Amino acid sequence: MNTIDFFKLQSKNLLKDFKRRKPNSDKQNNTWKYEYEPQYFDVLLVMINFNLDEEKLTLMKAQHAIAKMAGFEKWTTLIKASEPDLKIAKLLYENQHKVDELMWLFYLAEVEEMNQTKFDSETKLAICEDAFDREYFDDSVSIDCYLLNKK
Template identity: 45%
Template sequence: MNTIDYFKLQAKNLLRDFKTKTTVLDKTTNAFLYEYSPRYFDVEMIIAEFGIDEDNFSLMNAQHVIAKIANFDKWASLLKATPAELELAQLLYDHQNKIDLIGWEFYIADQSTNEDELDAEIQVEIFKQMVFEENIFDYMEIESYLLKHS
């Protein structure tokens, strides 16, 4: 599956998780709230961090959230990304329980020399070496939007 299709699937899975909502009465506030039975995502974390309107969540909203999680400002930016940028985005997305985007940016900044930014292709190679060969992030467990990890 190519990377764009992978992220499309993630958006559909996020929408599926939102569709598991049921209305429940909060007895302490006498207000109706939603409960979810998600399979793929920590829906409550996503609602809190992205300010989701639970009553009006669509596939377009899901795509936007997935793009943000994958370190793009919007879905259109994800669609226009280079193959190396998409590969890096998928690596970071799949391993978000080991290193978050801010942690990765600090790590890469520390690896850069002379104020030169490392392009996506170099970052992919660094990521693969650190995560797959040296297992440098194995000791870490970070709160993640994903319920299951590879």
């Protein structure tokens, strides 16, 4: 599966999780209208962090949330990104329980400073893959993770 298709699938899975709901039976807790039974995502965390409305969840909004999780400003930026940038985004997305975007950017800035250069996307991808191969990023730091299978 190519990288764009991977992110499209994630968007569809997020929308499916939004639809796995039933009316909230807890009348004391009227913060959420629905109780969710998600399969892939921590739906409540996604809704809180991306300011999503329970009543207006669409594929477009799911795509936007996935793009933001992957480190892009919006979906159109994601689909226009270079293949190395998409592969970096996929690595970071799949390992969001170990590293967030800020940690990655600090790590990259440190490597660029040590080498006194700005790297191209291909080199950044190689650095990212190397960092994960060497287990530079691990799950010792508590990070908000949207993926249920990583919690």
